[in-house]
Amino acid sequence: MFLVDGHQLLYRAWFGFPARITSRDKTRDLTGVFGFLALMRKAHRLHAPDHELVVVFDGEHAAARRAAAVPGYKANRAGADHTPIASLPDVKRALDAAAVRWTEIDQMEADDVIATATTSAVHAGRSVVCYSSDRDFYQLLQPTVTVLTPRRTFITAADIHHRYCIHPCQWPDCRALTGDPADNIPGIRGIGPTTAANLLTDGWHLDQLPDSPRLRNPRCHPITHQWTQLLAWRDAIRLRTDIPLPDTLITGQPTAPLPRAAHLLDQLHLW
Structure with missing residues (x-):
């Protein structure tokens, strides 16, 4: 499985993409959706073309449970620029158009959903790549689980032992x-x-x-x-591994090669 940390990739695309992408009439900034699709397609094509691709987004009020137990949890993000979130509806439409499964579970952080899907996949004998720069995923590492950062660096269990x-x-x-x-x-x-x-x-x-x-x-x-x-x-x-997942989220089959980002934006009339 190739599990994508959706919100993090969206922010990475918005703030880290090398150039702003706009609609042809220059009225809409499409950097978020274009960058998201382009980065995801490249990572899947180069590093996990035979893996099933699933994107996971944070649910509404996702941090509430941890914030109740740990006052101040993620409070440092309150003043951050959340402009990329405006691109989220278009990202989800594009994923649907590309036949890529995605999920957003209310009050659940993507990390916990990805951890649950990872644990389930490992029990089924599948290998997993978590596409994220979030270090919390390091706790999931084992011989069949790796983390791929947006810089396209693989992190393994051996790396964690060597470094830390x-x-x-x-x-x-x-x-x-x-x-x-x-x-x-x-x-x-x-x-x-x-x-x-x-x-x-x-x-x-x-x-x-x-x-x-x-x-x-x-x-x-x-x-x-x-x-x-x-x-x-x-x-x-510590990530949870007991989140009920939608029955139709995981098929067990590899995801077909993804269309180019430009093609999907054209299909959705976003240009």
């Missing part, structure tokens, strides 16, 4: 300790990646730390004082 000295399943524990600026999770002050990796040596998780001598270092004393917060941060970072 942890296993993918320890990712939520590690990021709870160090913090996750992207989601406004502060982490424990003074705990960086090296200290976090040392605390989690031998495959340990946070739950094993309270009764161990690993917290004797004065630098680690804040962990004890912020223990409840630390566990809440980990829960926010």
Whole structure:
């Protein structure tokens, strides 16, 4: 399966595409929809042409559950430029025209839906590529699961172990300790990646730390004082794999080569 983090790709297309794409009469900015389709088509064609393609978008109020448990969760994004969202209806129309399945589940973040689909696919013996630059997907990595970034770099479980000295399943524990600026999770002050990796040596998780001598270092004393917060941060970072998926979302069959972005925009009379 080739699972696309829809909202992130849309923002990437809008802000990162090399040139603005407009309608022929110059009245509409089509960069979002054109860039989304072009980037997705290229990634699928070059890196996973034999995979089934599914796009997942954040549902309305997607962050509400985590924000209730972790005050301030993603609050750093409130002032961000959300102009790309205006392109979302056209993106969905184009996906329908290209016969690409997509889903948007109310109150669910795309990360959790992708994690659920990934887990289901692995249990069915399928390989999975998650197309996103969101590091939360690192926790899903295993021999049959990789992450492909928009820069077309593959991330594997071995990469995580080499760079962070942890296993993918320890990712939520590690990021709870160090913090996750992207989601406004502060982490424990003074705990960086090296200290976090040392605390989690031998495959340990946070739950094993309270009764161990690993917290004797004065630098680690804040962990004890912020223990409840630390566990809440980990829960926010940990992806759910139990989201009910639409029955028709996954077919088990490879997706046919995608039409060019320009062709789809012409078909939808967007030019």
